[in-house]
Amino acid sequence: MRMASEGGPSLANGPMWRSGLVTAAIMLPPALILFTVFVILPIGEAAWYSFFNWDGFGRPLHFVGLTNYLQLLGDSAFDHAVADNLLIIAVSLLIQLPLALGLALLLSRRQIGTAVFRLIFFLPYVLADVAAGLIWRFVFDGNYGPISSLAVALGAGPVFLLADPRWAFSAVLAVIVWKYFGFHMMLYIAGLQGIDRDLYEAAAIDGATARQRFRYVTLPQLAPMIRLSIFFSVIGSLQFFDMIVPLTGGGPLNSTNTMVSFLYYFGITRMRVGFGSAVGVVLFVICVTFAFGYRRLFMRND
Amino acid sequence: MKAWKFVGAAMGAALLVSSAAKADVTIKVLHLQDSGPTLDLWNQIVKDYEAANPGQHVQLQFLENEALKAKLPTMLQSDDRPNLFHSWGGGVMRAQIKAGLAEDVTGWSGDLEKELSPGAASALTDQGKVYGAPFDVSEVSLFYNKALFAKAGVKAEDIKTWDDFLAALKKLKAAGITPIICGAGDKWPMHFYWSYLVLRAGGGNILAEAGAAKDGFKGPAFVEAGKRLKELADLNPFQDGYLGTNWNDSAGMWGDGKGAIQLMGNWIMTAQQTYAADKKGQASDNIGVLPFPTLPGGKGAANVTLGGVDGFLVSKDSPKETVQFLTYFLQPKYQQVAAAKGFYIPATLGTSDSIADPVIKQVASYIAGSSKHQLFFDQDLGPSVGRVVNDTSVAIAAGQVSPEDGAAAVQKAWDER
Numbered sequence: 001m002r003m004a005s006e007g008g009p010s011l012a013n014g015p016m017w018r019s020g021l022v023t024a025a026i027m028l029p030p031a032l033i034l035f036t037v038f039v040i041l042p043i044g045e046a047a048w049y050s051f052f053n054w055d056g057f058g059r060p061l062h063f064v065g066l067t068n069y070l071q072l073l074g075d076s077a078f079d080h081a082v083a084d085n086l087l088i089i090a091v092s093l094l095i096q097l098p099l100a101l102g103l104a105l106l107l108s109r110r111q112i113g114t115a116v117f118r119l120i121f122f123l124p125y126v127l128a129d130v131a132a133g134l135i136w137r138f139v140f141d142g143n144y145g146p147i148s149s150l151a152v153a154l155g156a157g158p159v160f161l162l163a164d165p166r167w168a169f170s171a172v173l174a175v176i177v178w179k180y181f182g183f184h185m186m187l188y189i190a191g192l193q194g195i196d197r198d199l200y201e202a203a204a205i206d207g208a209t210a211r212q213r214f215r216y217v218t219l220p221q222l223a224p225m226i227r228l229s230i231f232f233s234v235i236g237s238l239q240f241f242d243m244i245v246p247l248t249g250g251g252p253l254n255s256t257n258t259m260v261s262f263l264y265y266f267g268i269t270r271m272r273v274g275f276g277s278a279v280g281v282v283l284f285v286i287c288v289t290f291a292f293g294y295r296r297l298f299m300r301n302d
Numbered sequence: 303m304k305a306w307k308f309v310g311a312a313m314g315a316a317l318l319v320s321s322a323a324k325a326d327v328t329i330k331v332l333h334l335q336d337s338g339p340t341l342d343l344w345n346q347i348v349k350d351y352e353a354a355n356p357g358q359h360v361q362l363q364f365l366e367n368e369a370l371k372a373k374l375p376t377m378l379q380s381d382d383r384p385n386l387f388h389s390w391g392g393g394v395m396r397a398q399i400k401a402g403l404a405e406d407v408t409g410w411s412g413d414l415e416k417e418l419s420p421g422a423a424s425a426l427t428d429q430g431k432v433y434g435a436p437f438d439v440s441e442v443s444l445f446y447n448k449a450l451f452a453k454a455g456v457k458a459e460d461i462k463t464w465d466d467f468l469a470a471l472k473k474l475k476a477a478g479i480t481p482i483i484c485g486a487g488d489k490w491p492m493h494f495y496w497s498y499l500v501l502r503a504g505g506g507n508i509l510a511e512a513g514a515a516k517d518g519f520k521g522p523a524f525v526e527a528g529k530r531l532k533e534l535a536d537l538n539p540f541q542d543g544y545l546g547t548n549w550n551d552s553a554g555m556w557g558d559g560k561g562a563i564q565l566m567g568n569w570i571m572t573a574q575q576t577y578a579a580d581k582k583g584q585a586s587d588n589i590g591v592l593p594f595p596t597l598p599g600g601k602g603a604a605n606v607t608l609g610g611v612d613g614f615l616v617s618k619d620s621p622k623e624t625v626q627f628l629t630y631f632l633q634p635k636y637q638q639v640a641a642a643k644g645f646y647i648p649a650t651l652g653t654s655d656s657i658a659d660p661v662i663k664q665v666a667s668y669i670a671g672s673s674k675h676q677l678f679f680d681q682d683l684g685p686s687v688g689r690v691v692n693d694t695s696v697a698i699a700a701g702q703v704s705p706e707d708g709a710a711a712v713q714k715a716w717d718e719r
Contacts, residue, residue, distance in 0.1 A: 053718075055685070056375035057401030071718065142543040160543025163487070165700075168546070251487055252545035253702050254693070269372050271397070271685040 043284065050277035060274065068278035077254045078279070081262040084169060088237040088258065091173045092180070097229060100181045104188030105218075118189065122182040129179070133246030136175045137162065140247075162248050165255040172247055172256050179243065180236065184229045191225030192218070227298050234294070238287055259283050327623045328359040331614065332377070332384035334367050337572040340645040347636050351627055358623055368488075371685070378403045378617060385624040386614040389434060391425035392677050393684025395615065404433040405616040410625040417632050422649035425611040425677070435628055436613030437637070438646035440567040441669050442494050442678075444592040445661075447584060450479050450562040458590050462604075464502075464530060467595040471539045474562050481539040483561035485552030486699065489692035490680055494565050495534065496695035497608055497679040498594040499527035505601035506674030509682060519713040520706075523601075528698045528705025530597065535699040545700060550577050557583030565594070567609060568665045571644060586644070591664050607672040610681060611649060683716070690715035 050068055052060035072078050103121060107114045124132065142148045142160030151159045161171040195218065203213045219226075241260035244250060250257040250265050257265065259279065267276015335341055341362075348360045363384060365373065370388060377383055378398065389395050398404050407414075408431050415423065418435060426434040444461075451458055454477035456470045474481040485491040500508055504523025512518030541547065541561050550573075556564045557578030564570060575583040593604045616624050637648035644659035647666050654670075657663045669675060680688030694711050697703035703711070 055397050055401075057379070057397050057403055067718075142546075158542060160546055163543035163546025165545070165702075248546070249487065249548070251489075251696075253697055253700055264372075266689075269368070269685070270689045271375060271394075273375075 046277040046280045046284075048277075049274050050281050052274040053272075054274045055271040056273040057271075064274070068275045069282075071275065072278055072282065075266075077257060077266065078259075078262055080254060081257040081259050084256065085238055085240070085258050087169065087173065088176060088240055089234055091177060092233040092237050093230065096177045096181050097184055097226075097233060099177070100184035100229070101188050101226075103181070104185045104192055105214075107185070108189045108192035118186070121185055124179045125182040125186075127179075129242030130246050132175070132179055133243040136171075136243075137247050140171050163252055165253050168248055168252060169256045172244065175243060175247065176240070180233075184233065187225055187229045187232075188222065191222045195221045224299075231291075231294055231299065234290060235287060238283065238290070327357065327621055328361060329386065329621070329624050329627050330361045330363060330384040332363050332365060332370070332374075332387040333614075334365055334370050334388050336364070336366070337576055337645065339643065340572065340640065343636065343639055343643075343645065344631075347631055351630050354630075355623075355626075358627070360627060383617050385617055385620040386434070386628060387617060389426060389613055389615040390610050390678065390681040391436075391613070392610075392681035393688065394681060395426065395433070396428060397684065398615065399428050399433055403618055405618050405620055406431045406433060407616050407625050408432040410622060411629045414625060414629045414632070417629065417634070417651060418649050419651050421675070422611050426613050426615060434613055434615035435632060436611035436649040437632060438612050438640075439609065439649050439669055439675075440569060440612065440647065441607050441609035441665050441672075441675070442498070442565060442567050442594070443665055443668065444563055444565050444594060445556075445570055446563045446590050446592065447556075447559060447561075448588045448590050450474070450559065451590070453477060454479055454562070456562075458592055461592055461595060464595045464597050468534065468537065471534075471537055471563075475537070475539065480541045480561035481537075482541075482563045482565070483547075483552050483556040484540050484544050484564070485547050485549035486540070486544045486696050487546045487548040487551075489689075489696050490678075491549055491552065491566065492699055493680055493692045493695040494608065495531050496527050496691065496698065497676075498565070499530045499597065500524055500679075501606050501608060501676055502594065502597040502600045502602040503527055503530075506606040506676060508602075509676065509679070513716065517713055519716055520709045524709040524712065525705050526597070526600075528708045531695065531698050532701065532705060535701065540699075545696065553577045554579065559584060568647065568662060571659070571662060572646075586659050586661055589661050591661050593668060603673065605668070605671055605673045607668055607675050608678065609669065609675055610678045612646070613649070684719060686719050687712065687715045 554577030557574030
């Protein structure tokens with residue numbers, strides 16, 4: 001700043017990039033240092049630890065090369081966790097997002113009551129994940145939960161959804177849809193409200209049916225928002241963890257682990273920091289590949 | 303004159319420093335005690351200690367069992383580490399000692415070593431060095447509900463062998479009673495079955511033998527244990543949804559009288575009150591206890607016991623006052639109260655006569671008469687192998703893994719540790 005003022009008005013006198021450089025020299029380091037210390041270094045550390053058999057105490061000394069990665073490849077619990085992640089993605093894209101879009105179409109118009117419904121549908125998203133998990137653990141509980149009570153009232157025996165390896169993950173998926181559809185609905189409502197009314201008017205004048213208006217006006221106009229919500233949805237699905245712990249703890253029989261809960265239960269609680277780091281690296285590579293690939297392919301112009 | 307002044311100043315400074323150091327000792331204790339009455343006693347000890355030692359402060363910090371296991375490695379390597387932290391001994395403790403996170407306190411306090419029963423105290427030592435002290439000893443036994451046994455016509459004294467045990471389960475089931483409550487959602491409660499079956503099949507030294515031999519964990523005792531566990535599970539003796547029940551809930555269910563038997567450490571006696579719906583649980587005179595049954599043809603006798611100690615390790619660079627407090631904490635005066643009120647079986651000598659509760663007295667006599675008190679498998683084998691044992695036990699019971707594959711999984715974890 002001083003330099004610029006001493007040399008007279010910088011815009012007229014020196015080349016513009018110089019003042020830009022000064023600004024960069026002052027403004028960039030704090031952000032860069034923070035980013036390096038809290039993002040780049042931990043990633044690098046995790047990558048480094050993943051080559052060691054290390055229990056987290058002291059320093060990693062026992063170098064094992066790629067052993068942790070090879071163990072990961074042959075681990076059926078990890079395969080299951082990956083499959084569960086893929087299921088979450090599928091359910092998010094095929095059920096959650098269409099549901100969110102449908103509700104957004106209903107609630108985007110300013111009518112009496114829409115604000116209330118928006119609030120109601122958005123509430124699950126506001127709730128802390130752990131709290132939501134505990135609530136649903138109770139709902140699914142075979143002894144006291146309402147679902148089981150209903151089953152008993154209908155003449156069936158008590159149902160223990162979260163204790164049954166065949167059903168536990170379906171229950172988790174239902175909770176995921178319930179928890180996050182409101183967030184995507186809000187994204188879509190915001191997108192819908194940004195669409196120019198004139199387009200609909202013009203389409204109506206041209207004789208477009210409601211269906212045609214949706215197909216040729218709403219969808220193309222909303223496309224950037226849909227691409228964004230798919231992006232959030234997939235990344236969120238890949239990193240899903242918080243609600244697994246209170247709901248099932250990854251059980252029964254490791255049937256409801258995601259990659260991150262697998263990392264936690266098989267890496268951290270077993271004090272196998274090297275192995276856990278290897279999981280983290282694999283997850284990181286998957287997420288980064290998806291994020292860059294997706295942005296490059298679908299979000300170039302957004 | 304100058305010299306005198308200097309000496310005076312030095313003495314003054316020394317006084318200041320030492321009084322400042324004395325004034326500000328805080329001993330942080332990380333524990334996992336969740337029973338209210340026990341904590342009341344512990345808080346009283348802390349209060350008395352602080353009153354008797356002006357300038358010293360003791361902070362009790364609570365962490366739940368699983369959270370403690372997950373957070374401890376990070377906590378111990380931070381500057382804000384606790385001075386005393388909960389330990390069960392075994393593989394985790396050895397890893398902590400190897401990494402230099404526990405302080406060698408041998409000889410810090412002559413009284414500490416005199417206070418404790420030598421067998422229990424040895425659990426928190428390594429290669430002759432003392433790193434902490436246990437406050438209790440525990441044993442896993444079959445706890446049963448006397449009223450429910452009577453209702454089904456099961457006589458506890460008839461249960462000696464595995465076949466007797468299975469017969470009793472069938473009788474209970476026929477009477478419409480859930481025979482066994484097990485918190486298999488947390489996995490370790492199920493590993494008690496597998497562990498005891500291994501001990502009954504292979505004898506008291508089976509873990510040491512298996513660890514020393516090549517493919518030792520694939521040996522006949524481990525496969526036999528898996529087969530017996532499957533045999534048990536095939537009777538469907540557990541409560542509905544047992545695979546999703548966590549241990550706290552299982553203690554509550556048993557306290558509520560929803561099932562007859564729970565294979566658990568003697569801490570069930572307080573836990574079943576804490577987690578029961580009415581906070582009272584089963585009255586002590588309705589609870590009976592049995593040793594785990596023997597296996598026909600097995601090498602392990604009924605007096606090979608499974609259990610452990612709970613205690614505190616001293617963390618690196620802790621002040622000397624830490625051991626002073628630990629010694630104070632463990633003195634008979636206080637631990638007799640814990641014994642009398644049935645909180646736990648203290649490791650402190652001269653407390654056994656104070657045990658009033660007949661059930662706990664019975665467990666204490668099992669420990670006293672034990673030919674080998676094997677530490678919990680998941681603690682003894684260390685966290686990475688221990689958790690595989692827990693996983694495997696549940697998977698065998700649920701029929702997901704065969705006894706042979708289960709034993710092989712443990713061996714694999716042992717080789718990879």
